[in-house]
Structure formats: structure tokens, C-alpha cells
Amino acid sequence: MANMYDHAYDLEKAIRESEEFKGLKAAYDTVMNDPSSKEMFENFRNIQLELQQKQMQGQEISEEEVQKAQSVVQVVQQDEQIAKLMEQEQRLNIAINDISRIITKPLEELYGQPEE
Amino acid sequence: MANMYDHAYDLEKAIRESEEFKGLKAAYDTVMNDPSSKEMFENFRNIQLELQQKQMQGQEISEEEVQKAQSVVQVVQQDEQIAKLMEQEQRLNIAINDISRIITKPLEELYGQPEE
Numbered sequence: 001m002a003n004m005y006d007h008a009y010d011l012e013k014a015i016r017e018s019e020e021f022k023g024l025k026a027a028y029d030t031v032m033n034d035p036s037s038k039e040m041f042e043n044f045r046n047i048q049l050e051l052q053q054k055q056m057q058g059q060e061i062s063e064e065e066v067q068k069a070q071s072v073v074q075v076v077q078q079d080e081q082i083a084k085l086m087e088q089e090q091r092l093n094i095a096i097n098d099i100s101r102i103i104t105k106p107l108e109e110l111y112g113q114p115e116e
Numbered sequence: 117m118a119n120m121y122d123h124a125y126d127l128e129k130a131i132r133e134s135e136e137f138k139g140l141k142a143a144y145d146t147v148m149n150d151p152s153s154k155e156m157f158e159n160f161r162n163i164q165l166e167l168q169q170k171q172m173q174g175q176e177i178s179e180e181e182v183q184k185a186q187s188v189v190q191v192v193q194q195d196e197q198i199a200k201l202m203e204q205e206q207r208l209n210i211a212i213n214d215i216s217r218i219i220t221k222p223l224e225e226l227y228g229q230p231e232e
């Protein structure tokens with residue numbers, strides 16, 4: 001019987017060959033090959049990462065920072081190539097979340113059993 | 117070609133049938149079938165969950181709480197059945213982390229490319 005790791009590598013290959021991943025890669029390459037889109041997107045990601053780090057460290061995020069982040073999202077989404085990339089990211093994220101839910105089901109069943 | 121979801125279900129089955137998961141399940145059932153071990157283990161897990169929630173919410177964890185948690189770990193590990201369960205949990209966690217690293221590799225490669 002094939003073991004967990006063999007199946008994990010098969011799954012990795014299937015992800016790599018999926019329409020979802022190929023679509024994301026194409027959208028990402030398009031953005032990276034356009035200097036103005038690339039700069040805008042990297043600026044956006046840096047702001048996102050900064051806020052995520054603050055959140056993880058339990059630091060407060062000011063009203064002003066939230067508004068700044070929201071306005072940056074609005075600006076970058078006007079770039080059609082970035083909007084497409086964000087849409088593809090979301091598609092793949094949904095698939096990855098589904099997959100993660102599938103493979104953690106055995107553990108969830110074990111620990112989630114109602115107690116007698 | 118089989119799609120991502122088919123492979124995810126195959127992987128789930130392989131996890132369920134793995135020595136790691138079967139060993140964890142056996143150790144878990146042993147603890148759950150022993151009233152004193154069960155109570156001790158559930159008490160320990162509640163304390164763990166409480167601290168994790170505090171951490172995620174960015175609340176401070178006091179020196180006293182850390183010491184309490186550490187002494188509870190020491191106590192529960194004296195219970196051989198619980199010690200065995202914790203060892204099996206760690207074994208499966210290592211496998212799940214490895215698997216997770218394998219299947220997120222395509223994404224990591226895409227976003228982790230060094231910028232020119």
C-alpha cells in the first residue's frame with residue numbers, strides 16, 4: 001500500500017497541474033512582467049504583510065491603517081491584471097482550504113467525538 | 117487525469133490507514149477508556165486551549181499561567197497512557213507538517229522566487 005508521503009507527492013503534482021494553479025501562475029507572471037503592475041502589487045503585498053504581522057503579534061491596528069489598506073485595495077483592483085491575479089489567488093485558496101479540510105478529517109473525527 | 121480532490125481523498129485514506137494515525141487512535145482510546153487518565157488529559161487540554169486562545173487574541177500570558185501549564189504537563193506525563201498519547205500526537209503532527217510542506221510547495225515556489 002502506498003504510504004502518506006507518496007500520496008502527498010501525488011497531490012502536490014495534481015495541484016501543480018490543476019487549472020487553478022496554472023491560472024494563478026499565468027496571472028502572476030503577467031503582473032510580474034509589467035513594471036507598473038508589479039510595483040503596485042508588491043506595494044500592496046507589503047502593506048498586507050505588515051498588517052498581518054501586527055495582528056499576529058497582538059498589536060493594535062489603527063483606524064487610519066485600516067483605511068489606508070482599504071484604499072490601496074481599491075486602487076490596485078483598478079489594475080485589470082492585478083484584479084485577475086487576486087481572483088486567481090482566491091480560486092486556489094478555496095481549493096487549498098477544501099483539501100486541507102479533507103486531509104485533517106481523520107484527526108477532527110478522533111478529537112471531535114462527543115464525550116459520553 | 118485525476119484531479120486535486122481525488123488525490124486529496126486518497127491522501128486522507130492513506131492518513132487514516134497509516135501506522136501514525138492508528139497508533140494515535142489506539143493511544144487516544146486507551147486514555148478515554150480510563151476514567152482517571154481521561155479526566156487528567158481533558159483538564160490538560162482545556163488549559164492548553166485556554167492559553168492558545170489568549171495567545172491568538174494577543175492577550176498577555178502571566179508568568180504564573182506559564183508555570184501552572186508547565187507543572188500540569190509534568191503531572192500528566194507521569195501517567196504512562198497519557199505520555200504515550202502525547203508521543204503519538206507528536207509523531208502524527210510531524211507527518212502532517214511534512215505533508216503540508218509538500219503540498220504547499222508549488223505556491224511557495226511561485227511566491228518565493230527571488231525578485232530581479
Ligand SMILES: [Ca+2]
Binds near residue numbers: 034036037079
Ligand atoms: Ca500596468
Ligand SMILES: [Ca+2]
Binds near residue numbers: 150152153195
Ligand atoms: Ca489511570
